[in-house]
Amino acid sequence: MRVAEISRAAVLPQAGQPVEIREYPLPRMEDGAVLLRTKYSEVCGTDVHLQHGHLSGVPYPIIPGHVNVGEVVETAGHPTDQDNQPISVGQLVTFLDVNETCGRCWYCTVGKASTRCPHRRVYGITYSADEGLLGGWSQFIYLKPGVKILPLPETVPAERFIGAGCGLPTAVHALERAQVMLGDTVVVQGSGPVGLTAAILAQLSGATKVIVIGGPAPRLQEALRIGADEVIDITRFDIKSRKERVLELTSGRGADITIEASGAPQAVNEGFSFTRDAGRYVIVGQYTDLGDIRINPHLDINRKHLDIRGCWGSDFSHLWRGMRIVEKYGERYRWEQFITRRYGLDEANQALDDVAHWRTVKALIDPWQRSER
Amino acid sequence: MRVAEISRAAVLPQAGQPVEIREYPLPRMEDGAVLLRTKYSEVCGTDVHLQHGHLSGVPYPIIPGHVNVGEVVETAGHPTDQDNQPISVGQLVTFLDVNETCGRCWYCTVGKASTRCPHRRVYGITYSADEGLLGGWSQFIYLKPGVKILPLPETVPAERFIGAGCGLPTAVHALERAQVMLGDTVVVQGSGPVGLTAAILAQLSGATKVIVIGGPAPRLQEALRIGADEVIDITRFDIKSRKERVLELTSGRGADITIEASGAPQAVNEGFSFTRDAGRYVIVGQYTDLGDIRINPHLDINRKHLDIRGCWGSDFSHLWRGMRIVEKYGERYRWEQFITRRYGLDEANQALDDVAHWRTVKALIDPWQRSER
Amino acid sequence: MRVAEISRAAVLPQAGQPVEIREYPLPRMEDGAVLLRTKYSEVCGTDVHLQHGHLSGVPYPIIPGHVNVGEVVETAGHPTDQDNQPISVGQLVTFLDVNETCGRCWYCTVGKASTRCPHRRVYGITYSADEGLLGGWSQFIYLKPGVKILPLPETVPAERFIGAGCGLPTAVHALERAQVMLGDTVVVQGSGPVGLTAAILAQLSGATKVIVIGGPAPRLQEALRIGADEVIDITRFDIKSRKERVLELTSGRGADITIEASGAPQAVNEGFSFTRDAGRYVIVGQYTDLGDIRINPHLDINRKHLDIRGCWGSDFSHLWRGMRIVEKYGERYRWEQFITRRYGLDEANQALDDVAHWRTVKALIDPWQRSER
């Protein structure tokens, strides 16, 4: 007898439409599959973009929620983790949302850029609800055979990991691209979940000055809590004075490394302006197309001898490395404090609205929470 | 008694004015200095920009000519080369145009980005004619103490080295930034001296397909002569068909690496469009400010997971490495064939005009040539 | 009806024993599998070590032959290549000998070092003949589902590719580790197939001086043929004079990069002695355990500020990149000329003996050749 008959899920039926609750039967278990009873999912900025239809190639209806924690309630065959240890009923796990990276195409083998594998499918984003319980805003999640599962260490509470959420692997990847050196000054543009975790990881990568440019105030307070040396509130300072402040903090040279995690196209112009000559500019926040900007190739790139690095997606290494960070530094950074509010499935539209309007740092989805209404 | 009393030089008196001939007394020799009897100088696109006033901070009047070959006619004290060998009268040498890199400032010591040292001065560009014979369009050139001198190997004729000219160290630096791997496809945008030598160096760095996009026809014939696998004539194909051609030649993926050596701002847009996901885009051609472009941070950089690398100036390593290449591969590539025409000092304005209008691949200045008029 | 009933194969029954001919039925085709009619296999130094039992973990009996070319004679399901193109009967292909790299373990995902994946199995080395036709010294080769197949371009004759053989991907990997810069001097220790192709690839990676140290004379003649600037015959010069020669050729500094491809443990000592300070030493030849050496950590590594890089195995990118090189530079380097002699299956023991005693550069196995006896 199975743990349940059906799973309630919050479904995004179409771009531009509100989320609605649907019920699905539990899936038939393929060999190697795992069934999770969802503990927590989250709302990330991408989910807002999904609702607005800003991403191409999304097979609506979808069950959102790409980074999740769940308890293993069923296994079929002998699924294992990356250390070849068996996955067992009762374990608390997360998993890499990116699946079906083929390992065979040119990008996977020769290009060694698996985040550009054309075969990859993403839980909560590019799997359709018609294909199964393949997103986290659902009471159960079906992990297809081969999904890369990562157990939570005992010392990592589910709230802490989900507080870091999808910003964790994303920021790990961004910092990998950033190649911070001991003593560098790093500016992070954006104080959402990616920006805040990037600000943590910049410190853990050797930066001795970390400046967060963002807003509103509660997010910047979080930035200070997690160790940012300086915050600059975009709701209070204009572009010119923000640049002046960065130069003032960097002996007039500008940031050694800037990490764009805001998503605003114009942030790229601003970042170019205060990154030092021969510095590095990592773009991780431009996840959706919000329009063009004007740049000057001579002044912005060539004469600056600037490195600009786009950073797309993440792979299992980023999730694994991120988990090591949360395990080691959980008490220092307490990512669970990023969670501003918990929402039941019935409140998903409210959650999306709160995220869209920056009323939260991190919005948690608890599919088993009874509505507060 | 000295080798001569005075030196004729072609001087750019002011931005926007024609070059004029002036005469200067030979300089007093400081300890460690070297006096060259100029064999050849060259006209590069930068000289056209200098005449048009496109560069900031130029101390007009200047004697243009930043890459030069000369014969040592006087030395003071005991100047040496990088192998600690004495520099002797009669030697044929070139020298690094960039001088006074301080070795002490933050960029030189901590940033390890000496091409951004604020103290650097450049022969033919940022030294004034009022300071001495510090440019190559002159019968004699004064090498201040500490200028980095590089003897020409016996097997490298002066014409060959100057045929490569300032495009050589520039392209070596660009290829250093490009990090070509064996089997890569490299697109070079621009078929001037930098582009052509970049196309040579791409081959020598392991690329198995090198595509040059440029024009006009004589330059593309040079591109084919030096081994480009494909040339695309911008005077005959529009942007859309150029992109299609690149994709067709790269299994639909685009170039692994693109090197922008055209100087046209819009080339950057075009290059983004046909560089593959997770590829690399090196900008070396945007040496002067010719205006803005519009880009889309999401599509052009972030989703592509693109690396963009500005490449400014060059240091002695690029000149030294470039000389090794010319020494080894001189007979294969015969850079002297890039020289379309030789000009005396009296013809400098004609030379600038020919370069400005792409009538040459490489214009050589011979300060001792009697006018053909 | 199938193309044949049985396949003759040359089998190594046990370490220390001669090869013997056995017959096997053709395999049942799993979904996604491909059957090749072997065109050519080769004998590499590893095969000699396999016969002598120098490798651990070899599941004798085995069918040797890890790099092979064959004609597709059967397919099951829809196997494809890395560009997602179908593999069709009649195609001439090679394939990556390394199979079953899991793509899931820590080394594959986090370590990004798939050549250290514990699950990998290698055709001709770590597959047993009891498991099937999984080595190239056989008239037919069974490509299990998922084996990475690479079609030969039309312009690459089978002889040319097999002349390069397993030295090709191995040398591509070694050069990837070597990170040659334009103008570097590279010493290659060893003039067998890996060393010779490394000497080619060093040139194609930007080295302007390539010195091959090895022997005997016919191999060094091949080294000169493929463009080595200097060869040093170990049968004529002792260690001291070899070092002196390298220093003489490098302004007394030593090699920028040395690639050890000889397999002799003492070569490592010799290589340390003539690699320059802050240079790089790539060890690719020490494929089997032939004993210890004495080194001095202070003088050999620390004070030299030396980089030493072990290079184990290869992955599909190395095979793919190597194929691009052979495709582009086939006429220049004519790898088929490395083939000293062709052997039928009956002559496999003779072939092993000839390779063991350096009587060949490359020994080709043609499983369909009638014995010359």
Place this chain on the structure above:
Amino acid sequence: MRVAEISRAAVLPQAGQPVEIREYPLPRMEDGAVLLRTKYSEVCGTDVHLQHGHLSGVPYPIIPGHVNVGEVVETAGHPTDQDNQPISVGQLVTFLDVNETCGRCWYCTVGKASTRCPHRRVYGITYSADEGLLGGWSQFIYLKPGVKILPLPETVPAERFIGAGCGLPTAVHALERAQVMLGDTVVVQGSGPVGLTAAILAQLSGATKVIVIGGPAPRLQEALRIGADEVIDITRFDIKSRKERVLELTSGRGADITIEASGAPQAVNEGFSFTRDAGRYVIVGQYTDLGDIRINPHLDINRKHLDIRGCWGSDFSHLWRGMRIVEKYGERYRWEQFITRRYGLDEANQALDDVAHWRTVKALIDPWQRSER
């Protein structure tokens, strides 16, 4: 009138002899020079080796003491720091011990390996006492024109900086070579000043598990104090059990990165044994020749696909970056607690003996301290 007439100094007259006190007149100030009243110097393991004559090319008699803090008491001309700020009387500064790196030779320009510049001279090591007050065990230190001076930030007490001492730039350089990634496990071999600061910097570079192998107990207590996750006492555990412990702590794989900072040649063998496949091994401790070891190139390097990186000396960037670290993390790591004891000049021989026998973590030299005897 000058601040003093003479300077007392502790001088090492010859290899194998005890230190003796000598008096020197204050030097004539060259243009650009700076005179320091020494605040603190230190005793490092190198000083013990200097006394024992383990280094070649030392111009005895020398005044030891290569990393020092002093107060500026005289300047000549207009010396500046790397930010072009004037150096003024009264400032508390340190300086890079390595001087006269030429900036012109092949290693400085082409090799970009200035720590191998043949012209470099080192305060306290390769300057003779006959040349002046060029070492820190002296009441005054003469900074020649061009010595790279670094002011101590106001928040960095002299004791704190000297507690880190020469281990600071050395460890910064070692970590630069180590390229730690977020989530790595780093083993540090050696618990002296270099090892302890390396253990700090490994944490600050992203390592989530840092294991220090060393002794005796007081040093390991310091290791735990500064955040090592595990210490392994070499006086209590043999080589076999040390390796087992490392494997146990790393899921059986071994360390991602090992930093050798012990100086014992056999530590290299031990380190090879527990560094994981495709890991990295940085050798920074083998500063003097203490003999040979036996290694197996196949097992230790090739099959492991290991990177081994020698790390020699340091440059100004390492000192500058180290200062940023001490400035930022001074309160967390309190390097001043490494100082076990302060010695006057008269006690220099005692200090050397205490360092030689591991009775201290860091021995401070205060040239103005009256003898405690």
